[in-house]
Amino acid sequence: MLTVLWALLVFFHGVASAKVTYHEYNITWVTRNPDGLHERPVMGINGQWPIPALRVTKGERVVVTVHNHLGNMTTSLHWHGLYQNGTAHMDGPPGVTQCEIPPGDSFIYDFKVDQPGTYWFHSHTRGQYPDGLRAPLIVDDPDNPFKDDFDEEIVLSFSDWYHDSMIPLLSSFISVTNPTGAEPVPNSALINDSQNVTVAVQAGKTYMIRMVNMAAFAGMYVWFQSCSMRVVEVDGIYTKPTEASMLYLTAGQRYSVLLTIDSDAATNIPFVASMDEELFDAIPDDLRSNVTGWLVLDSTREHPKPSDVDDFEPLDDLSIQPLDSLDLFDKVDRTVRLDIKMDNLGDGANYAFFNDNTYVEPTVPTLYTVMSSGQASSNSLVYGSHTNSFVLNGNETVEIILNNDDDGKHPFHLHGHAFQVIERSAEDAGFYQAGSAASQPAVPMRRDTILVNPNGYAVLRFRSDNPGVWLFHCHIEWHVTTGLIATFIEAPLELQKTTTIPPSHYNLCARNKPAVPTSGNAAGNVDDLLNLQGEPAPPAPLPDGFTTKGIIALIVSIINGLAMVAIIAWYGMLQSPAGEAGEREDEGPQGENQPLLAASDNAP
Numbered sequence: 001m002l003t004v005l006w007a008l009l010v011f012f013h014g015v016a017s018a019k020v021t022y023h024e025y026n027i028t029w030v031t032r033n034p035d036g037l038h039e040r041p042v043m044g045i046n047g048q049w050p051i052p053a054l055r056v057t058k059g060e061r062v063v064v065t066v067h068n069h070l071g072n073m074t075t076s077l078h079w080h081g082l083y084q085n086g087t088a089h090m091d092g093p094p095g096v097t098q099c100e101i102p103p104g105d106s107f108i109y110d111f112k113v114d115q116p117g118t119y120w121f122h123s124h125t126r127g128q129y130p131d132g133l134r135a136p137l138i139v140d141d142p143d144n145p146f147k148d149d150f151d152e153e154i155v156l157s158f159s160d161w162y163h164d165s166m167i168p169l170l171s172s173f174i175s176v177t178n179p180t181g182a183e184p185v186p187n188s189a190l191i192n193d194s195q196n197v198t199v200a201v202q203a204g205k206t207y208m209i210r211m212v213n214m215a216a217f218a219g220m221y222v223w224f225q226s227c228s229m230r231v232v233e234v235d236g237i238y239t240k241p242t243e244a245s246m247l248y249l250t251a252g253q254r255y256s257v258l259l260t261i262d263s264d265a266a267t268n269i270p271f272v273a274s275m276d277e278e279l280f281d282a283i284p285d286d287l288r289s290n291v292t293g294w295l296v297l298d299s300t301r302e303h304p305k306p307s308d309v310d311d312f313e314p315l316d317d318l319s320i321q322p323l324d325s326l327d328l329f330d331k332v333d334r335t336v337r338l339d340i341k342m343d344n345l346g347d348g349a350n351y352a353f354f355n356d357n358t359y360v361e362p363t364v365p366t367l368y369t370v371m372s373s374g375q376a377s378s379n380s381l382v383y384g385s386h387t388n389s390f391v392l393n394g395n396e397t398v399e400i401i402l403n404n405d406d407d408g409k410h411p412f413h414l415h416g417h418a419f420q421v422i423e424r425s426a427e428d429a430g431f432y433q434a435g436s437a438a439s440q441p442a443v444p445m446r447r448d449t450i451l452v453n454p455n456g457y458a459v460l461r462f463r464s465d466n467p468g469v470w471l472f473h474c475h476i477e478w479h480v481t482t483g484l485i486a487t488f489i490e491a492p493l494e495l496q497k498t499t500t501i502p503p504s505h506y507n508l509c510a511r512n513k514p515a516v517p518t519s520g521n522a523a524g525n526v527d528d529l530l531n532l533q534g535e536p537a538p539p540a541p542l543p544d545g546f547t548t549k550g551i552i553a554l555i556v557s558i559i560n561g562l563a564m565v566a567i568i569a570w571y572g573m574l575q576s577p578a579g580e581a582g583e584r585e586d587e588g589p590q591g592e593n594q595p596l597l598a599a600s601d602n603a604p
Contacts, residue, residue, distance in 0.1 A: 018112070020061045023054070025077075027133065028069045035188035035195055035288065038163040042132030043070065043123070050193035051135035053155055058116045058141050064109045066101060074100035074125055074512075077109060079137060080252065081119035081236050081448055083416050087111040088367065088468025089501050091415055093124040095361035096469055096487065099509035099516045100125060107508055116141030117236030118210040118254040120157070127166040127481050130216035132193070134159070138210060139236075145323060146232050150208040150258055154199055156293070158211065158249065158273040160186035160218040161193075170481060174349045181342050181350025182281040183478040186218060189275050189291040197293035198303075204263035208232070210256045213249035216477040219276035219409065219451070220249045223312050224295070225269050225304070229257035231320055235447035237418055238323040246312035248276070250411030252449040252475035261297070269295040270306040279409060279476075318421060322446045329420060329461045330440075333396035338388075338472075338486060339431070340452075341405045346540040351482045352474065358483030359473075360386040360536045362522035365509075367469045370492045371501060372519035376529045377492035384522025384535050387487050392464040394491035400460040400472070403431040404452045410479065413449040416470035416490070417462045420444035425456035432457040449475060467491035467498060483538065 030044040045051045056062050068075050078092030090111040094100045101107045119137040122129035136155050141147075162169060162184065169184045191197045201207060209229075213220050223246040230241040233256035247255055261269070275289045294303045338354045345351055351358045362369070362384045370377045383389035392398055400419070404410060421444055423432070444461075452458045473485040509516040520526040523535035 018059065018061055019057065020063060021056060023062070023064045024067070025064055026067045026069055027075055029071070032132075034190055034193055035161055037188065040163060040165065043075075043128070044132065045135075049132055050157075051132075053136040053138055054121060055138045055140065056113050058113060058139055058143075061110070061112045065106060066109065067106045068101045068103055071103050073128070074102055075123055075128065075133065076101055076107075076125045077121055077133075078124035078415075079109070079111070079119065079121050080413070081117070081254070082111070082113060082137075083115060083466055084111055084468065085114060085466055086498070088416065088466075088470075088495065089499065089505060091468070091470070093415075093471055095365050096471055097365065097367045098505055099365060099512050101508065102512055105508065105511055108504065113139050115139060115236055116144065117233055117238075118212060118256050119236060120212045120214055120254070122214065127170050127477055129214075130160075130162060130477055131166050134214045136210070136212045136214075145238060146208065146258065149206060149232075151205040152207055154207050154209045156197075156209060156211050157192050158213045158215065158220045158222065158291075159190045159193060160215040160275060161188045161190050162216075163187045173478060174351075174482060176348030179344055179348055179350060180281070181352075181482070183217060183279075183476070185280045185282065185284055185287065186216070186275065187286075188288040189218065189220070189273050191273055191291050191293045195291055198296045198299075199293065200299075201261055201269075201295045201297060203261050203265045203297060206258055206260040208256055209259055210254070211247070211249065212254045213251055215251045215275075217251065218279060219251065219411070221274040221276065221309050221312070221314060222247045222249060222272065223306075223309075224259060224271040225306050227259055227261075227269060229259050231255055231257050231315070234317065234320055234445070235418060235449060237446045239445075240321045240323055242315065242320050244315035246314045248314040248317075248451075250409075250449060250451045250475065251477075252411055252413045253447070261295070265297055266301070268297055268301055268303055270304055271295065272306045272309070274309045276409075317447070318424060318441075318445050320445045321443050325443050326420075326446065328422070328440055328442055328444055329397045329463065331397055332399045332461065334392060334464075335399045335401060336390050336486075337401045337403070339403045339405060340410060340474075340484065342408075342482075344542055345538055346542055349482075349539070351538065352479045352484035354388045354484065354486050357386060357388055358538050359388055359485035359487075360384075360483065360538050362387055363524040363534075363536060364517050364520050364522060366487055366489065366522075368501070368506075368509075368518045369521055370469060370489060370495055371499070372526070373521065373529050374496075375493070377489070377496065379530070380489070381532070382521040382529045383487065383489060385532055386535070386537055387522060388485060389487040389489055391492060392488055392490045394464055394467065394494050396464045398462055398464050398488075400462075401432050402452050402458045402460070404454065404456055404458075405431070407454050409454055410452045410484070411449055411475045412452060412458075412472065413475045414460075414462065414470065414472045414488075416466050416468050416488075418446050418448045419450075419460040419462040420446050421450055422459040422461055424450070424458045425453060427453040427456055429453075429456045432459060464488075464490050467495040469495075
């Protein structure tokens with residue numbers, strides 16, 4: 001009896017002593033011009049943009065009430081990099097762990113943060129965060145192993161920026177007029193969603209600089225002029241200090257570095273984020289690939305120009321080891337192979353595929369299918385034919401083999417976990433072959449977002465020790481919207497026992513227009529969970545015999561044909577037949593054609 005009383009006392013003491021921080025986020029449109037070239041509407045919070053970083057302390061409970069005042073769009077928030085242990089229903093992706101937040105509606109995110117490090121939050125609604133709904137999320141650690149090694153902290157975000165909003169960009173991107181799937185190229189690079197950023201520093205001091213790449217597309221090369229960085233954190237994982245002169249951050253990745261200003265330094269120090277132009281199909285003449293900020297020692301001195309990106313060599317992140325020296329997971333219980341490709345479907349548009357299957361959001365959010373399907377939740381079929389779903393047992397070592405059958409780089413992010421990076425091939429290495437590596441690292445680098453090289457592969461491992469529904473997807477937003485997503489349903493029977501979905505979540509689904517069902521399989525079928533008739537599906541495949549090159553050739557031929565017809569018609573309007581010219585000699589050189597010629601000259 002005394003033992004029970006003591007346990008209750010400890011529990012209630014913990015509840016009472018846990019700090020709870022409340023935030024009200026009013027998501028609205030504001031007008032901004034971050035690169036000084038084009039003013040446009042962006043998504044802000046509480047009238048602010050750039051959106052201030054959310055800062056919490058490890059062990060803190062965070063309650064964020066989101067009010068959607070966008071007027072014409074649904075929205076959501078995902079807490080990128082937070083594992084959400086025990087609160088999988090707070091992860092944020094609509095169609096996966098919740099429904100969309102309709103215009104004029106509200107939703108409460110309520111979770112405890114038990115991991116320190118550098119993260120960010122952003123909309124997980126289709127193509128939305130590049131319109132501005134993104135900000136760093138910093139989790140302070142009272143037990144930071146490097147707390148005695150630095151004097152102050154600096155938070156820097158890097159991002160790409162589009163002058164056009166995402167809705168028209170997506171419309172032209174996923175289109176028969178773009179059969180190659182060429183992604184829209186950003187207009188500018190930004191630091192802290194701005195340009196010409198200055199940060200006051202002092203000679204002789206050491207700074208912990210937290211860096212987040214919040215871009216929709218671009219990987220970023222980052223360097224601080226004439227300074228060496230010591231990497232001490234990667235995607236929330238403390239690391240053994242590793243020297244670097246330049247870092248490469250894919251979309252979604254984070255780093256913390258220690259940087260010491262020389263005691264005799266007097267010159268202001270430029271730092272640069274340079275977009276990786278290899279990602280872009282074409283380089284516009286007006287592209288502003290680089291953005292420069294300055295660590296300012298003396299505000300009266302000039303801001304020096306930085307060196308060129310080619311003067312540095314980025315650190316290979318596979319050389320970084322976690323500080324906890326967690327050994328390689330050497331016994332694999334489950335292997336998931338994911339072959340990546342980009343191809344066209346019957347509507348002529350280009351899509352992204354895992355294992356020849358492009359992701360389509362199910363009728364019922366996947367977590368709600370887990371909670372309503374009983375024993376059938378262990379059968380991946382109930383989650384749909386187009387969700388790339390894999391059911392995992394609890395406490396397995398899961399190996400993901402990523403084969404990139406595409407000419408582009410892809411940054412992949414896993415929700416709910418960090419993974420060990422066992423192997424990553426060079427470019428053009430082909431598909432993974434078991435045993436091809438000379439050796440596996442004894443202590444692999446660990447993170448939650450990893451770059452896979454063009455026509456290469458990567459091998460990742462993690463422990464399925466966090467029951468929930470977790471996405472695994474490319475973090476290039478263009479590829480998310482075209483289906484490069486897989487779904488891990490982790491320990492579904494355990495999830496049913498340990499998780500209770502708040503009624504407010506289900507009520508939100510009822511308020512969507514149309515209302516979203518919250519029980520049954522991916523098609524919303526409750527009576528026969530293996531009957532997927534009516535499930536959402538992608539466009540039909542191309543007819544046999546059609547290839548991407550064939551589509552391109554057909555479209556180019558049609559465009560050329562229409563152009564030739566237009567040219568002939570235009571030319572005919574300019575030139576009169578010889579007979580008519582003779583009949584009109586008394587009308588002067590232009591005769592009745594003069595107004596027509598003038599109109600043609602002024603035509604757009």
